[in-house]
Amino acid sequence: xxxxxxxxxxxxxxxxxxxxxxxxxxxxxxxxxxxxxxxxxxxxxxxxxxxxxxxxxxxxxxxxxxxxxxxxxxxxxxxxxxxxxxxxxxxxxxxxxxxxxxxxxxxxxxxxxxxxxxxxxxxxxxxxxxxxxxxxxxxxxxxxxxxxxxxxxxxxxxxxxxxxxxxxxxxxxxxxxxxxxxxxxxxxxxxxxxxxxxxxxxxxxxxxxxxxxxxxxxxxxxxxxxxxxxxxxxxxxxxxxxxxxxxxxxxxxxxxxxxxxxxxxxxxxxxxxxxxxxxxxxxxxxxxxxxx
Amino acid sequence: xxxxxxxxxxxxxxxxxxxxxxxxxxxxxxxxxxxxxxxxxxxxxxxxxxxxxxxxxxxxxxxxxxxxxxxxxxxxxxxxxxxxxxxxxxxxxxxxxxxxxxxxxxxxxxxxxxxxxxxxxxxxxxxxxxxxxxxxxxxxxxxxxxxxxxxxxxxxxxxxxxxxxxxxxxxxxxxxxxxxxxxxxxxxxxxxxxxxxxxxxxxxxxxxxxxxxxxxxxxxxxxxxxxxxxxxxxxxxxxxxxxxxxxxxxxxxxxxxxxxxxxxxxxxxxxxxxxxxxxxxxxxxxxxxxxxxxxxxxxxxxxxxxxxxxxxxxxxxxxxxxxxxxxxxxxxxxxxxxxxxxxxxxxxxxxxxxxxxxxxxxxxxxxxxxxxxxxxxxxxxxxxxxxxxxxxxxxxxxxxxxxxxxxxxxxxxxxxxxxxxxxxxxxxxxxxxxxxxxxxxxxxxxxx
Numbered sequence: 001x002x003x004x005x006x007x008x009x010x011x012x013x014x015x016x017x018x019x020x021x022x023x024x025x026x027x028x029x030x031x032x033x034x035x036x037x038x039x040x041x042x043x044x045x046x047x048x049x050x051x052x053x054x055x056x057x058x059x060x061x062x063x064x065x066x067x068x069x070x071x072x073x074x075x076x077x078x079x080x081x082x083x084x085x086x087x088x089x090x091x092x093x094x095x096x097x098x099x100x101x102x103x104x105x106x107x108x109x110x111x112x113x114x115x116x117x118x119x120x121x122x123x124x125x126x127x128x129x130x131x132x133x134x135x136x137x138x139x140x141x142x143x144x145x146x147x148x149x150x151x152x153x154x155x156x157x158x159x160x161x162x163x164x165x166x167x168x169x170x171x172x173x174x175x176x177x178x179x180x181x182x183x184x185x186x187x188x189x190x191x192x193x194x195x196x197x198x199x200x201x202x203x204x205x206x207x208x209x210x211x212x213x214x215x216x217x218x219x220x221x222x223x224x225x226x227x228x229x230x231x232x233x234x235x236x237x238x239x240x241x242x243x244x245x246x247x248x249x250x251x252x253x254x255x256x257x258x259x260x261x262x263x264x265x266x267x268x269x270x271x272x273x274x275x276x277x278x279x280x281x282x283x284x285x286x287x288x289x290x291x292x
Numbered sequence: 293x294x295x296x297x298x299x300x301x302x303x304x305x306x307x308x309x310x311x312x313x314x315x316x317x318x319x320x321x322x323x324x325x326x327x328x329x330x331x332x333x334x335x336x337x338x339x340x341x342x343x344x345x346x347x348x349x350x351x352x353x354x355x356x357x358x359x360x361x362x363x364x365x366x367x368x369x370x371x372x373x374x375x376x377x378x379x380x381x382x383x384x385x386x387x388x389x390x391x392x393x394x395x396x397x398x399x400x401x402x403x404x405x406x407x408x409x410x411x412x413x414x415x416x417x418x419x420x421x422x423x424x425x426x427x428x429x430x431x432x433x434x435x436x437x438x439x440x441x442x443x444x445x446x447x448x449x450x451x452x453x454x455x456x457x458x459x460x461x462x463x464x465x466x467x468x469x470x471x472x473x474x475x476x477x478x479x480x481x482x483x484x485x486x487x488x489x490x491x492x493x494x495x496x497x498x499x500x501x502x503x504x505x506x507x508x509x510x511x512x513x514x515x516x517x518x519x520x521x522x523x524x525x526x527x528x529x530x531x532x533x534x535x536x537x538x539x540x541x542x543x544x545x546x547x548x549x550x551x552x553x554x555x556x557x558x559x560x561x562x563x564x565x566x567x568x569x570x571x572x573x574x575x576x577x578x579x580x581x582x583x584x585x586x587x588x589x590x591x592x593x594x595x596x597x598x599x600x601x602x603x604x605x606x607x608x609x610x611x612x613x614x615x616x617x618x619x620x621x622x623x624x625x626x627x628x629x630x631x632x633x634x635x636x637x638x639x640x641x642x643x644x645x646x647x648x649x650x651x652x653x654x655x656x657x658x659x660x661x662x663x664x665x666x667x668x669x670x671x672x673x674x675x676x677x678x679x680x681x682x683x684x685x686x687x688x689x690x691x692x693x694x695x696x697x698x699x700x701x702x703x704x705x706x707x708x709x710x711x712x713x714x715x716x717x718x719x720x721x722x723x724x725x726x727x728x729x730x731x732x733x734x735x736x737x738x739x740x
Contacts, residue, residue, distance in 0.1 A: 003533030006558060010525035115354040116362070117546055119580055128557045135559025137525060211553065213522065213546060213579060217355065221521065257526035262492055262518050 015249015031193025075198025367637025470502020
């Protein structure tokens with residue numbers, strides 16, 4: 001029983017980080033209609049900026065703010081400088097460019113910060129709570145992670161559903177020309193979409209780094225599972241991303257504990273295949289007609 | 293290189309030797325190389341010229357296995373620099389080329405190809421890792437390149453020299469280590485329920501088979517991890533659920549850190565055993581160094597963990613071998629402290645120089661292999677127990693002692709024990725610790 005509880009909690013915690021990452025993918029998809037493979041490397045870059053600050057003696061929270069701010073800047077700059085020139089062409093061009101960025105940024109991190117493993121501090125405790133005699137796999141830090149993810153999700157839903165800005169961003173993504181005719185400054189909206197997505201991505205990078213080990217490629221596994229989570233959820237829905245992330249986290253944790261850890265990646269693929277066979281648009285797709 | 297172009301190289305080399313001799317009126321004999329020959333140096337095979345010998349290696353300088361292991365080649369380099377500064381081996385300077393494979397077998401194939409075909413090394417020395425080196429085992433043997441002292445304890449390197457005649461192990465194999473740890477548990481913790489935490493390859497499998505020779509009935513749970521997947525929460529939770537009060541880990545250092553972190557989260561406190569590969573307290577301590585609020589400060593998490601040693605590490609600063617290597621490191625080493633990983637590299641380089649000396653003044657690749665088979669078992673050096681080299685076995689050193697981590701140092705729990713694969717008995721080693729040579733360079737006779 002204790003094992004089941006612990007495996008479930010472990011799955012929920014890693015699932016919530018996959019969810020945070022999937023949220024970033026959803027955000028960028030919603031606001032630019034691009035799938036961004038460089039998201040993981042961009043997040044890793046900001047985590048290393050945060051780590052450098054922490055090692056210089058600054059507090060975790062200052063490092064967090066700086067990391068998110070630098071994520072915003074990196075996202076905006078990449079959109080303006082690298083993505084904008086290929087945006088008019090076939091959609092695939094931009095996606096391939098993000099793949100190139102993914103490798104390039106990782107290499108850049110290794111050059112600037114080195115490629116050794118480093119531990120990344122957590123803002124809250126890493127010891128599990130005790131219930132009666134037993135310790136459960138829930139730590140103060142994992143509660144912080146859960147809360148941060150839920151807040152981010154709520155923020156995104158509010159942005160897209162209740163603000164003019166969110167509406168303008170969605171409009172720019174769906175029909176650039178129509179939006180432009182209606183007075184939306186499409187270029188700015190696309191840049192903003194990338195910048196916000198990079199902020200959310202940075203947050204997920206910091207959340208997974210806290211209390212663990214980081215190295216330039218530490219987000220790689222997360223990229224895969226984050227994508228699976230986002231696609232599971234329909235790539236369009238913040239709630240779907242969170243549900244998808246938690247599903248993947250739990251499923252992989254059970255596979256690892258009760259079947260075989262070697263099957264984890266395979267299981268992710270099987271889950272993805274099954275969901276896409278049953279619901280090609282993902283679990284939370286609003287309507288299949290809405291494709292840009 | 294094709295056969296004919298190799299012949300051409302030899303011809304050219306011979307011509308060069310002839311002209312050099314005419315110019316100088318004879319080579320300089322003696323120096324750090326030790327005995328043997330007395331004739332002139334020749335370019336006797338690929339990778340050897342009159343005044344250089346080229347050796348290659350592959351290490352994870354980046355990626356999941358890089359912490360610690362990336363320091364090994366800096367130790368090797370420092371030792372070779374020391375030998376070179378004292379005249380080299382048979383007046384040949386050792387050129388050492390090592391390349392990064394990031395612990396990825398695909399990369400290993402590529403970089404070893406490069407070492408053999410482009411760099412044209414005489415031998416590969418100390419290539420690191422079981423999955424990585426397995427990928428180039430066939431290639432090196434089919435190219436007849438000596439593949440010395442693989443940095444891994446898999447039985448693969450030495451068990452069947454008829455299949456891999458050019459490959460030699462070096463460190464204690466994981467089966468023997470498993471047996472020695474198993475016997476220690478059977479004798480000292482006979483009532484313990486044992487869980488295993490294994491890397492999902494030969495490291496874990498060989499270790500488990502050794503352990504099962506002694507504590508088959510005590511093992512209650514076996515969990516493994518796949519390198520690269522850093523979430524080991526489910527595995528540790530399963531060990532805890534099985535009620536294991538002793539956990540033996542055959543894993544690499546970063547997973548020692550990860551398993552300790554997860555155990556902290558789960559409030560799980562078994563008696564930990566880690567195989568030698570994953571137990572360096574300094575490295576694990578530095579991996580855990582940044583955690584918040586003093587909860588995980590340093591290696592104290594590893595305090596009390598039990599592991600093994602087959603050569604003196606930085607935790608034995610009074611050992612004469614460590615002092616010798618420390619002096620060499622201070623003179624020749626790069627930035628940074630002497631670590632146990634660097635000591636490992638220096639000890640391996642020491643054995644390499646012994647092999648090169650034994651191979652004679654103008655060796656072919658086959659001469660090198662024959663020399664190790666013939667006299668390698670007699671070499672004395674920093675390792676506690678002798679090598680098992682012969683025509684029938686290319687297994688490395690045969691023994692180790694069990695030690696317990698106490699802060700940054702270790703306490704001995706057993707004397708040096710030696711054993712072998714299969715059901716060979718575990719015996720106390722009767723060999724006395726060797727004395728290091730004055731100048732830090734071995735002096736082996738040519739084997740012929």
